[in-house]
Amino acid sequence: MFQAARAHLAGAIIRSAGRAQQPREIRTPKSPRSLSFPRAAMASVDAGEGQAAPAPRATVSHVIFDMDGLLLDTEGFYTEVQEKILARYGKVFDWSLKAKMMGKKAAESARIFVDECGLAGLLTPEQFLEEREGMLQELFPSCAVLPGVVRLIHHLHANEIPICVATGSHKRHFALKTQNHQEMFALMHHVVMGDDPEVKAGKPSPDIFLAAMRRFEGNVEPSKCLVFEDAPSGVGAAKNAGMYAVMVPDPRLDVSYQKDADQVLSSLLDFNPTEWGLPPFKE
Ligand SMILES: O=P(O)(O)OC[C@H](O)CO
Numbered sequence: 001m002f003q004a005a006r007a008h009l010a011g012a013i014i015r016s017a018g019r020a021q022q023p024r025e026i027r028t029p030k031s032p033r034s035l036s037f038p039r040a041a042m043a044s045v046d047a048g049e050g051q052a053a054p055a056p057r058a059t060v061s062h063v064i065f066d067m068d069g070l071l072l073d074t075e076g077f078y079t080e081v082q083e084k085i086l087a088r089y090g091k092v093f094d095w096s097l098k099a100k101m102m103g104k105k106a107a108e109s110a111r112i113f114v115d116e117c118g119l120a121g122l123l124t125p126e127q128f129l130e131e132r133e134g135m136l137q138e139l140f141p142s143c144a145v146l147p148g149v150v151r152l153i154h155h156l157h158a159n160e161i162p163i164c165v166a167t168g169s170h171k172r173h174f175a176l177k178t179q180n181h182q183e184m185f186a187l188m189h190h191v192v193m194g195d196d197p198e199v200k201a202g203k204p205s206p207d208i209f210l211a212a213m214r215r216f217e218g219n220v221e222p223s224k225c226l227v228f229e230d231a232p233s234g235v236g237a238a239k240n241a242g243m244y245a246v247m248v249p250d251p252r253l254d255v256s257y258q259k260d261a262d263q264v265l266s267s268l269l270d271f272n273p274t275e276w277g278l279p280p281f282k283e
């Protein structure tokens with residue numbers, strides 16, 4: 001079984017929509033790689049009614065969402081199925097292995113599973129994928145949307161902020177996962193999937209986020225893109241692309257995996273668009 005949430009994630013752990021939440025942690029943003037952070041923008045700005053509001057961490061114009069574990073509550077399905085497979089070999093699936101697999105393309109995560117669990121000679125990555133496929137196909141259509149997602153997507157779309165999805169999932173799994181959430185995904189300008197020809201290497205390669213950026217209209221710079229991710233490999237991909245990364249990690253993931261993120265939130269419900277130069281929520 002998984003290790004209990006670590007002691008340094010202490011504080012009230014609140015369960016919501018099947019996912020544990022940890023107290024919110026905000027950190028100072030790091031500039032996208034090879035770009036200098038606009039320090040002048042850190043000065044206070046007038047928020048109206050004579051009140052000074054903190055200046056944005058950065059001003060972005062485009063938003064890219066990861067899907068599994070960020071928009072949709074699907075990571076638990078992968079975990080459940082992988083625990084079952086591993087149990088047959090008398091082994092335990094834990095969060096250090098999960099951290100290495102999540103966000104990756106299927107073939108890459110299968111290779112990691114077999115190698116890290118010492119299953120070479122017993123199970124090939126192809127056999128692993130075949131075995132988990134039937135179980136996953138049954139589970140995916142029942143996936144739920146994670147807290148704060150609907151509000152944020154509708155808000156950005158209503159304010160004409162270009163939004164898209166960049167997921168390591170391939171086309172067939174994407175269709176199963178989104179079949180009951182089509183209205184929400186229709187608000188995306190585009191979706192880039194792991195089996196897209198432009199995505200030569202999976203996360204943490206920047207390929208998928210750069211392809212997602214190029215498909216927006218106009219000439220968009222990486223430093224104008226804000227990526228939302230749950231996986232360490234996804235945060236790495238965003239930073240390798242020169243973009244800003246907001247991480248919404250599962251609290252069972254070791255805090256050391258949060259070090260590259262510009263901001264860490266326990267839930268998208270805690271996201272404040274004005275911190276990134278985006279229009280404020282109305283309510
Ligand atoms: O987190 P995503 O959306 O990139 O998906 C990656 C895999 O399909 C699941 O870890």
Ligand SMILES: [Mg+2]
Nearest residue numbers: 066068069230
């Ligand atoms: Mg993800």
